[in-house]
Amino acid sequence: MIDRYLLRYFLGVVDHGNFSRAARAAGVSQPTLSSGIAKLERLVGAPVFERDSRRVELTPAGTRLLAHARRIEAEFAEVERAGADTAPARLIRIGIAPSIPAAMVERAVAAARAAAPDERLELVEGTRRDLIARLDRRRLDAVAAPAEGNFTGELLFEEGYAVAMASTHRLAGRERVTAEEIAGETMLVRRHCEALAAVSRHFTDRGVRPFMAARTTNDEWALAHVRAGLGITVMPRCFAGSGVAMADLTGFDRRRRVAMMVDAAGGRAAASGSYAAMLEALRG
Structure with missing residues (x-):
């Protein structure tokens, strides 16, 4: 069986014209790529390149292999794209206290959707106490609400x-x-x-x-x-x-101080484009 990486080495040499440039493009050393091409030739049963110090050219076996290799690589790429399209989107869950005006929430949500359309944004409404409890249990990634005492997160405004x-x-x-x-x-x-x-x-x-x-x-x-x-x-x-x-x-x-609060780790919120966009919009 011919592994995909061998076909990619082969196509790299064809597209870049020599072994050294193909190796750099593939992120491997030239000896590694050369070893891969040698393995491919053993599997094919014939040399696929004629090479000397100045140029690399396809042999008849290499020419026959090229059409198959292009088609196989295109099909691999299509499978990868289909998988990416169906992969679950990043989910970010943000609690919103009801004492934040709806107009402010509307602006923040619109900014989040524009900034991170590939993320799934889940909004949860509840009392400040309920939302903080959910945040502590990591059932929410962030909470926009009035803050009391010390908190982990970002101050939005004071009024x-x-x-x-x-x-x-x-x-x-x-x-x-x-x-x-x-x-x-x-x-x-x-x-x-x-x-x-x-x-x-x-x-x-x-x-x-x-x-x-x-x-x-x-x-x-x-x-x-x-x-x-x-x-x-x-x-x-x-x-x-x-x-x-x-x-x-x-x-x-x-x-009162209104803040966007996160759990002690804060990792999921920090990696979210929706969170960052809502943070800036609510500050405004």
């Missing part, structure tokens, strides 16, 4: 919180409002907010117990309710947008 209200609200345009000024306002509760306990404490400490018109875990709904004038709520600054006015809440100075 404060503000009172979000409809752009037509009576207090719209104010840079800062107090809890007492909005004591009579209808409010909305963002149940999954990482600062919810601190926000609630801020108002109750000041004797403010407003009517709650809606309680939601969906920030897009919360923004829709705000724009429609159903109520006001406290949100991270990154949710500022058309139809929504934001004002700082006097005395509430809490800030």
Whole structure:
């Protein structure tokens, strides 16, 4: 049986014109290539090259072998391409906390698909606690979420919180409002907010117990309710947008850091084009 590497040595000599250039192209020494050609000739039963110090030419047996060798190599290459087309794509699994705006996630996902179309990207939504637990068990490769304390990964941005209200609200345009000024306002509760306990404490400490018109875990709904004038709520600054006015809440100075966190090894994320593209898009 003639091994494929022998045919490739043979074709290399034909295509490059001599043994030394063919050996360099194949990444082997010239004696190794010459030994391979000698083995091929034994298997064929005849010399395939006439060679002297100046040139290498095909013998009649070499000419007959050439057509077969070209066809066999082309078929090998076709099998390799078919295998590459059906090989499983790299899978990267990224968790996204719901307190990251959908518009930011949309930009990040679009960037990831453009940067690494051959990767399979799996997005997982969940609370910060749930996503970090999955990351610790290596069921996720990275998590974009508010970070607490030290973390392994990349800081995306840092921001404060503000009172979000409809752009037509009576207090719209104010840079800062107090809890007492909005004591009579209808409010909305963002149940999954990482600062919810601190926000609630801020108002109750000041004797403010407003009517709650809606309680939601969906920030897009919360923004829709705000724009429609159903109520006001406290949100991270990154949710500022058309139809929504934001004002700082006097005395509430809490800030949050949003990061792309990876497991301690971080190897799978580091090797992913999707991860790198999402990282840059979320930083923007």
